Amino acid sequence: MTYKAIALICFMVxxxxxxxxxxxxxxxxxxxxxxxxxxxxxxxYELSRTENMVLGDCVLSHSK
Numbered sequence: 001m002t003y004k005a006i007a008l009i010c011f012m013v014x015x016x017x018x019x020x021x022x023x024x025x026x027x028x029x030x031x032x033x034x035x036x037x038x039x040x041x042x043x044x045y046e047l048s049r050t051e052n053m054v055l056g057d058c059v060l061s062h063s064k
Contacts, residue, residue: 002028003035007056009047020054032058 005027010020025042029035035058043053 002030002061003032003058004028004061005035005039005042005056005058007039007042008054010052010054011048012050028061029058 005025007023007025008020009023010018013019027038029038039053039056039058043056047053
């Protein structure tokens with residue numbers, strides 16, 4: 001089975017305004033656990049200071 005990561009990322013547009021967008025990551029994973037670990041890595045190390053991962057999940061993908 002193949003898994004893909006999807007996340008809701010919110011970021012500051014200005015000091016009083018923010019915007020949220022769904023981000024689909026192109027990378028695929030062989031296991032659910034591997035996908036979740038990568039989501040944690042992205043949340044901690046890849047997002048800028050103005051971005052916040054509000055929701056993140058791994059979904060089963062039927063295509064490679």
